[in-house]
Amino acid sequence: SYVLTQPPSVSVAPGKTARITCGGNNIGSKSVHWYQQKPGQAPVLVIYYDSDRPSGIPERFSGSNSGNTATLTISRVEAGDEADYYCQVWDSSSDHPGVVFGGGTKLTVL
Amino acid sequence: QVQLQESGPGLVKPSDTLSLTCAVSGYSISSSNWWGWIRQPPGKGLEWIGYIYYSGSTYYNPSLKSRVTMSVDTSKNQFSLKLSSVTAVDTAVYYCAITKSGSYWNPVDYWGQGTLVTVSS
Numbered sequence: 001s002y003v004l005t006q007p008p009s010v011s012v013a014p015g016k017t018a019r020i021t022c023g024g025n026n027i028g029s030k031s032v033h034w035y036q037q038k039p040g041q042a043p044v045l046v047i048y049y050d051s052d053r054p055s056g057i058p059e060r061f062s063g064s065n066s067g068n069t070a071t072l073t074i075s076r077v078e079a080g081d082e083a084d085y086y087c088q089v090w091d092s093s094s095d096h097p098g099v100v101f102g103g104g105t106k107l108t109v110l
Numbered sequence: 111q112v113q114l115q116e117s118g119p120g121l122v123k124p125s126d127t128l129s130l131t132c133a134v135s136g137y138s139i140s141s142s143n144w145w146g147w148i149r150q151p152p153g154k155g156l157e158w159i160g161y162i163y164y165s166g167s168t169y170y171n172p173s174l175k176s177r178v179t180m181s182v183d184t185s186k187n188q189f190s191l192k193l194s195s196v197t198a199v200d201t202a203v204y205y206c207a208i209t210k211s212g213s214y215w216n217p218v219d220y221w222g223q224g225t226l227v228t229v230s231s
Contacts, residue, residue, distance in 0.1 A: 001172065033217035035156075042205055042221035043156065049217075086156055090215035096172035099146075099158035 002091035004102035011108045012077050020105045022070040022087030030089045032070040034063060037084045037104075046085075047072060074107070082109045112137040114206050114222035122200075122229050128193040132206030132222060139187045140164045144209040146218070147180065147191045149202040157202075161214050162189060169214060196229045203227075 005023040012018040022032060032050050035043035045054050047063035050070065060075045074081055087102040118130035132145070139145065147159040160170040162180040170178050179192040193200060203224040210216035 031215065035218070037156075042224055043218070044221075045217050045219065048210070054219075084155075088156075088217065092215070094172075096175070098169050098171055099148075099161070101156045101158060104155040 001094060001096075002089070002100050004087055004089065004100055006085075006087060006102040006105045008103070009106045009108060011110055012074075013110045014077055014079060016077055018074040018077050018081070018107055020072040020074075020085050020087075020107065022072070022102050023068055024070075024089065025068060027068055027070050027089065028066045030065075030091075032063065032065050033088045034072045035086045035088065036081075037086065038082075043086065077107075077109055079109050082107055112208060112220045114208065114220060116204060116206050116222045116225040118225065118227070120226060120228060122196055122227060123231055124197055124229055125195055128191070128196050128200065128227055128229075130191045130204055130206070130225065130227070131188055132190070133186075133188045134208075135187070137208070139182060139189060140184050141211065143211050143219075144169075144214045144216075145182065145189045146207045146209065148205045148207055148218070148221075150205070150224070151199070151202040159191065159193075159204075161209070163214075198229050201227065201229045 034047040036046045037043040050065040051063040062073045113135045115133045144161040146161040162168045177194045182189045205224045206222040207218040208220045210219040
C-alpha cells in the first residue's frame with residue numbers, strides 16, 4: 001500500500017515561513033491535498049490539487065509537488081496557524097484504490 | 111450551505127457492530143459527490159474508512175474492508191456506516207464527509223463535526 005511520510009513536528013517563529021513536507025514514492029505523479037486541523041475541530045481543506053486554494057484560505061498558504069515530495073508552505077506565519085496538518089492523496093496504484101493520509105505534522109508557532 | 115451531522119451510539123461493546131448515520135442538509139445526496147467516513151483515534155492521525163456514491167458504488171479501506179458496510183438512503187438524504195466485530199482499537203472520533211463534486215479522487219470539501227465512539231464493555 002502507498003505510504004505518505006510527514007515530519008511529526010515543525011516549529012517556526014511568527015512572521016517566518018513554515019514548510020511542511022509530505023513524502024511518497026513518485027508523489028509528483030499524484031494530486032495532493034492538505035488539511036488543517038485545530039484541537040477539537042474537524043479538518044479544513046487548505047490546499048487541493050497540489051497548489052489550489054479554496055475560497056477563504058489566505059494567500060499565505062501555498063503548495064507544490066514534485067518528484068517524491070509535496071510541500072505545504074505557510075508564509076508570514078501567525079499564531080492562529082498553529083495546528084496539525086495532513087496531506088492526502090488518492091492511491092490508484094494498487095489493487096485496492098483509496099484515500100491515503102499522511103501521519104500528520106504538528107505546527108508549533110514559537 | 112452543506113451541513114453534515116453524525117449520529118449513533120457513543121458506546122459500543124466489543125464484538126458488536128458500530129452503526130452511524132450522517133444526515134445531510136442543504137445539499138442533495140444524489141449529487142455528483144462521493145460521501146465518506148474518516149476516523150481519528152484519540153491523539154492520533156486521520157484514517158480513511160471509505161466512500162460511497164449515491165448509486166451505491168463504494169471504495170473501502172483495504173484494512174477495514176472485511177468489516178465495513180456503507181449505504182445511502184436517498185429518501186432521507188443520509189448515508190450510513192456499519193463496522194462489525196469492533197475492538198478497542200476502533201475507538202475514535204468518526205467523521206462523515208463529502209468530496210468536492212466530481213471524482214472520488216477529489217478532496218474532502220465538507221466535514222461533519224465528528225462523533226466519539228468508544229468501544230468498551
